[in-house]
Amino acid sequence: MFATAALSLAVASASQAQLPDYSQIGPANSVPGGQINKTLQESVGTGHGDEVTPGSAVYLIKRDPARSIRRGRQLFQRKFTLRQGLGPRVSPDSSGDIFMNRQFGAGIMDSCAGCHGRPRGSAGAGGDVVTRPDSRDAPHLFGLGLQEMLADEMTTELRATRAAALAEARQQGRSATRELRTKGIRFGRIVARPNGSVDTLQVDGVNADLRVRPFFANGGTVTMREFAIGAFKAEMGLEANDAILCAVTDPNNPQTRTSPAGFVFDPSKDLYERPPVCDVDEDGDNDGVRNEIDMALVDHMEFYLLNYFKPGTASADSRTRSGLALMNVALCTTCHVQNLTIQKDRRVADVETVHDPVRGIFNRLFATASTRFVVQPPDSQPFPQILPQGQSFTVANFFSDLKRHDLGPTFHEREYDGSMVTEFLTEPLWGVGTTAPYGHDGRSINLEEVILRHGGEAQTSRNLFAALPSDYRRRVVEYLQTLVLFPPDDTASTLNPGVPDSATPQDPTQHGSINLGALFQIPSEGAE
Numbered sequence: 001m002f003a004t005a006a007l008s009l010a011v012a013s014a015s016q017a018q019l020p021d022y023s024q025i026g027p028a029n030s031v032p033g034g035q036i037n038k039t040l041q042e043s044v045g046t047g048h049g050d051e052v053t054p055g056s057a058v059y060l061i062k063r064d065p066a067r068s069i070r071r072g073r074q075l076f077q078r079k080f081t082l083r084q085g086l087g088p089r090v091s092p093d094s095s096g097d098i099f100m101n102r103q104f105g106a107g108i109m110d111s112c113a114g115c116h117g118r119p120r121g122s123a124g125a126g127g128d129v130v131t132r133p134d135s136r137d138a139p140h141l142f143g144l145g146l147q148e149m150l151a152d153e154m155t156t157e158l159r160a161t162r163a164a165a166l167a168e169a170r171q172q173g174r175s176a177t178r179e180l181r182t183k184g185i186r187f188g189r190i191v192a193r194p195n196g197s198v199d200t201l202q203v204d205g206v207n208a209d210l211r212v213r214p215f216f217a218n219g220g221t222v223t224m225r226e227f228a229i230g231a232f233k234a235e236m237g238l239e240a241n242d243a244i245l246c247a248v249t250d251p252n253n254p255q256t257r258t259s260p261a262g263f264v265f266d267p268s269k270d271l272y273e274r275p276p277v278c279d280v281d282e283d284g285d286n287d288g289v290r291n292e293i294d295m296a297l298v299d300h301m302e303f304y305l306l307n308y309f310k311p312g313t314a315s316a317d318s319r320t321r322s323g324l325a326l327m328n329v330a331l332c333t334t335c336h337v338q339n340l341t342i343q344k345d346r347r348v349a350d351v352e353t354v355h356d357p358v359r360g361i362f363n364r365l366f367a368t369a370s371t372r373f374v375v376q377p378p379d380s381q382p383f384p385q386i387l388p389q390g391q392s393f394t395v396a397n398f399f400s401d402l403k404r405h406d407l408g409p410t411f412h413e414r415e416y417d418g419s420m421v422t423e424f425l426t427e428p429l430w431g432v433g434t435t436a437p438y439g440h441d442g443r444s445i446n447l448e449e450v451i452l453r454h455g456g457e458a459q460t461s462r463n464l465f466a467a468l469p470s471d472y473r474r475r476v477v478e479y480l481q482t483l484v485l486f487p488p489d490d491t492a493s494t495l496n497p498g499v500p501d502s503a504t505p506q507d508p509t510q511h512g513s514i515n516l517g518a519l520f521q522i523p524s525e526g527a528e
């Protein structure tokens with residue numbers, strides 16, 4: 001039997017960004033591709049589970065990953081209801097003092113896609129929310145897993161340097177100074193002392209704990225799993241109960257855990273955020289609903305975000321090529337580093353999306369999917385497993401160093417308590433052609449404006465850009481406009497090329513969506 005034969009349905013069969021499930025709208029109102037064909041309870045399946053429990057999250061991730069990715073995607077697009085526990089967000093009636101503990105939470109939304117919904121049907125950019133007085137813009141989530149893996153590998157390497165410096169200091173009986181450098185990026189230096197302490201005064205762009213935090217504009221969160229749990233709570237009032245993060249943050253006995261998506265949470269090295277509830281029977285927000293977001297849903301969401309498509313590249317020409325060269329000349333690429341390589345990729349698939357006026361029948365983009373997994377044969381396991389191959393992978397056109405920089409007063413941000421945030425992560429520029437307005441606060445109306453707004457550590461670079469002839473500045477902007485997001489449902493791909501030269505290339509049943517399931521057609525026994 002083929003594990004994924006039933007998966008001829010596309011991973012992205014959705015035709016809107018936000019979707020109800022069929023049980024909410026009733027079969028009479030159903031539109032092909034316009035709803036989710038699973039209730040929330042059906043998405044939970046048999047829970048977190050394990051490799052041998054059919055229908056559980058771990059079982060799907062290890063044996064039929066496309067289905068887990070699809071569930072994560074539908075969870076992202078799902079419109080939650082009051083009966084499912086939507087709200088209250090932070091205070092019981094959404095009232096309270098926004099200056100105190102941010103009692104309003106982030107927004108009023110019933111779906112992740114309500115804020116991360118552009119372009120249509122993608123985990124893209126969108127809403128601007130008042131979590132800070134100057135507000136924060138919702139970034140796109142394309143390629144998010146790559147961002148998490150890069151930051152985690154960088155952290156490991158920086159900490160290995162620290163360990164080596166400490167060993168040297170202890171051995172030699174005198175201080176040892178080391179440059180902190182990972183993936184070609186410098187993070188200042190440390191001085192290790194023979195007594196085991198470390199002077200971190202000259203560490204640059206990362207906290208003294210050397211943990212590169214890739215999420216939040218200010219670099220505040222380590223993992224997608226924690227972020228998703230936090231977003232469910234703060235933006236939708238949905239409380240996820242996650243045994244992994246609860247074990248990792250147990251105040252009495254914190255324990256190391258690895259998520260099904262492969263992130264190792266080690267509480268001896270890092271502090272993580274504790275979920276809002278750590279007991280399935282606890283109704284943390286007193287709305288009468290318990291276990292609002294089952295742990296299995298957190299598993300699927302994390303796995304979806306890990307494997308989510310990276311941004312694409314639109315039509316290039318000699319002008320855009322010179323635009324990229326000019327970014328080097330203007331020193332933009334000292335912070336916006338174009339390519340970074342991951343040593344060990346935990347994804348199971350990659351989707352490469354490029355300009356293709358012939359095969360890109362919907363939007364002149366065409367996506368090529370490739371697998372990144374190995375099938376562990378049944379002789380070493382009771383059943384075949386689909387595991388990430390773990391090869392290296394070059395993240396091309398990423399354009400970030402994942403460091404924090406001070407870009408001067410025009411980027412500084414007020415906090416409700418009157419303090420200021422002065423340093424922000426170098427925003428990766430992939431996808432930037434699609435995500436106006438710009439800046440963490442969305443206050444820059446277009447690309448040229450956000451570039452000219454750079455100051456502080458980027459003052460020299462900004463001045464070099466400003467001094468370019470206007471035609472050259474336009475080339476830089478034209479290059480940045482080739483770094484695009486795309487609606488996965490409307491982008492033809494190797495997995496579903498659509499119907500070229502047909503009157504109905506957009507027929508929902510033959511839509512040019514990314515049918516990830518076709519990637520995973522491998523023999524398996526009894527996978528549901």
Ligand code: HEC
Pocket residue numbers: 076106107108109110111112113114115116127128129131136137138139140141144214215216217218224227228231232235236301440
């Ligand atoms: C009310 C609007 C809103 C909703 C709903 C929302 N988000 Fe977000 N999201 C944001 C904003 C704004 C940011 C930027 C946060 C910041 O930097 O302060 C963000 C950032 C993120 C990030 C970090 C990305 C990065 O590069 O820093 C992730 C991951 C994320 N959201 C996932 C989710 C998930 C999963 C859901 C649904 C459970 C969700 N979001 C729902 C507004 C929203």
Ligand code: HEC
Pocket residue numbers: 217327330331332333334335336404405407411424425426427429432435437438439440441447450451454457458461462465476480
């Ligand atoms: C010193 C490091 C540094 C240099 C040099 C630098 N940038 Fe940036 N850039 C950043 C940081 C940090 C941000 C995020 C600012 C924010 O929104 O908080 C950013 C943001 C941006 C954005 C906005 C992205 C978005 O989605 O909002 C663009 C576009 C950009 N930079 C382009 C450039 C160009 C072009 C140059 C060269 C002329 C350049 N940058 C030079 C660090 C740098």
